[in-house]
Amino acid sequence: MPDISLTIVVVLCLASLAAGWIDAVVGGGGLLLLPAMLLGLPGGTPAAYALGTNKAVAIVGTTGAAVTYARKAPVDVRLAVRIGLAALAGSTAGAFVADVLNPVVMVVLLGVGTFVMLRPAFGTAPSAEPVSARRVLAAIGLAGLGIGFYDGLIGPGTGTFLVLALTALLHFDLVTASATAKIVNCCTNAGALVTFAWKGTVYWQLAALMAVFNLVGGTVGAHTALKKGSGFVRVVLLTVVFALVANLAYQQWIA
DSSP states (O other): OOOOOHHHHHHHHHHHHHHHHHHHHHSOTHHHHHHHHHHHSOTTOOHHHHHHHHHHHHHHHHHHHHHHHHHHSOOOHHHHHHHHHHHHHHHHHHTTOOOOOHHHHHHHHHHHHHHHHHOTTTTSSOOSSOOOHHHHHHHIIIIIIIHHHHHHTTOTTHHHHHHHHHHHHHOOOHHHHHHHHHHHHHHHHHHHHHHHHHHTOOOHHHHHHHHHHHHHHHHHHHHHHHHHOHHHHHHHHHHHHHHHHHHHHHHHHTO
16 A cells, blocks of 8 residues: 555545445445545556545445445345346446546436436335336346446446436335445445456555445435435435536546
8 A cells, every 4th residue: 555644544534434425325425535535645646546445445335325225215125136236247347448438428417417407206206106027127237237337437426327227217216216226336336346356456454444434424324315305315416416517527628
């Protein structure tokens, strides 16, 4: 592990705490944590180490949030695991690919943000109709393989995309979609982490310390979402979506 000052370690741990909370509520914690790591690690550190260490941290907080949701929210764990296994395969493959088309992602995020704003009822209550096999297959393909592959690319906002996809495809309310997304996200993180670990690009000591804070943030965030409900999750969702757009725009045209 590189030589990092105590001040930077404290800042990274606090960023990990906040990112865990955001990720548990609606996804998108990487929007905060990954830039913090890229800035905090010594100059000249390959970006792959920030990406790999980020995955080692995120999987702990995501697992804590998933366990909290599974205990108290109406989550179909078997369905989540089926989607998650597809996501694991997608993220493992995606971790070998180096680039993301930021402009395309920005257009998609702006589209979904506008859609959620114009549809106040989106995700406020679950559908009374049973989920068809066709919709389940679509969720496995899109939310599993597709978004899993995107996460392996280290694309920002994977959890947010999962929440939106599960709400749209399976007619979940936002709290149930967020709960299900945490289980799927555990699998995407695991797939990508295996690849980064195999490449040797994880600072395990730093990750272990930050993971403790991420776990606390994730557990508290899940409790917050369960307590405050879909309306609160919707507000956080829109905030994260437009923050992601701003971040991608900065990376594309300013940084």
